Amino acid sequence: MHHFTYHRGELYCEEVPIKKIVQEVGTPVYIYSSATIKRHFKVFDESFKDIPHLVCYSVKANSNLGVLALLRSLGAGADIVSAGELKRALKAGIDPKKIVFSGVGKTPEEIKLALEAGILMFNVESLAELDTLSQIASSMGKKAPFALRVNPNVDPMTHPYISTGLKQNKFGIPEEFVIPAYKKAAENPHLEPVGLDAHIGSQITSVTPFKDALKRLKVIWNELKSLGISLKYLDIGGGLGIIYENESPPMPEEYASAIIEEAKELEATLILEPGRVIVGNAGILVTKVLYLKENLDKKFVIVDAGMNDLIRPAFYQAYHKIVPVEENFEREEVVDVVGPICESGDFLAKQRPLPKVKQGDLLAVMSAGAYGFVMSSNYNSRPRPPEVLVDGDQFYIVRKRETIEDLYRLEEIPEKFK
Ligand code: LLP
Secondary structure, eight states: OOSEEEETTEEEETTEEHHHHHHHHOSSEEEEEHHHHHHHHHHHHHHTTTSOEEEEEEGGGOOOHHHHHHHHHTTOEEEEOSHHHHHHHHHTTOOGGGEEEOOTTOOHHHHHHHHHHTOSEEEEOSHHHHHHHHHHHHHTTOOEEEEEEEEOOOOOOSOGGGBOSSTTSSSSEEHHHHHHHHHHHHTOTTEEEEEEEOOOBSSBOOSHHHHHHHHHHHHHHHHHHHTTOOOOEEEOOOOBOOOSSSOOOOOHHHHHHHHHHHHGGGOOEEEEOOOHHHHGGGEEEEEEEEEEEEETTEEEEEESOOTTTOOHHHHHOOOOOEEESBOOOSOEEEEEEEOSSSSTTOEEEEEEEEEOOOTTOEEEEOSOSSSSGGGOOOTTTOOOOOEEEEETTEEEEEEOOOOHHHHTTTOOOOGGGO
């Protein structure tokens, strides 16, 4: 579901023609629909209404302050993985008591900042991290609320780069170590066990892996209870998949009822960390056709957005639908849509049937709202594109286009080489 539709042959985001935005800010540009974000958040949140819960939006999926502030206005908390994400969440006005901090490599400085902010809990990913958390809390005269992230060793059946709950992955703590760690922590005056956590991967298109992980968590939860360690928060991470091409992921209601079914007897407050399902289909990347090129047996559409702007096709061979901004009923041709970067991996689509386009046409790369701009880079010294948030018939530039000067603003030529 999204709000990018054609009216009289022209692609709109809500009530704003894409062409109007392009006239003002140029290409490439990321465009997000606030109506889509709102709808996705509400549907997701309401699916869990029968159980105490908190939706901590996973900031890494799209961390633009405008997007975060919109989600905060809907009641979202945040799942963060760095001091940068912490500051963004706080700047967007997200209540620290709705923030959970995940990630395998939290630095002591980051832990300190989060303790100072008074976040809800740390999702701890190793026993060494738990020691560090305890030491820092102790030095600050605080008690750190934490959950251990369990590695439940279930296969989320997704791309290997985004599987996180298999025992060979770097994430979480093996089940065997979890109970002793809680026992030890329960006696530590600077640690407060408040939750249990797992996140098994991303773009998951079946409920089975979630249920399997939850079954493992339930065993641990109950065992801890029998040891007198009663937890409050059961965090089952994010990971619900979306439709990019022809996937059929469970709808949020189906996902929620499978989880509620498993979790309700625990009397826990559920924490959910959705990212992609909230923002993925709420964003597009608009790019312009620079050149058409025909080599011996291949046709290339060369556009002004590259792998530095959207790395998902190059990195995961991910499929993103591409449509013309002006509806086009020309005969389809099979083309590679490629960017200007000097790498053969720089493509947005390969062997893709596309209605014949011409120089100057605008194309919309769909489903680019999650892991799009946030994974962009300046490779080939390309300024990153602007981000625009549409709301009804209005649009807001929520991040300006970088300038060439921005690229070397932090650099300096040593005196002797001048
Ligand atoms: N919680 C934790 C601890 C995570 O590591 C992630 C994502 C999420 C929640 C949110 O997962 P989601 O609901 O968005 O699936 N760059 C990749 C995706 C990486 C996901 C990393 N972790 C991509 O473009 O597909």
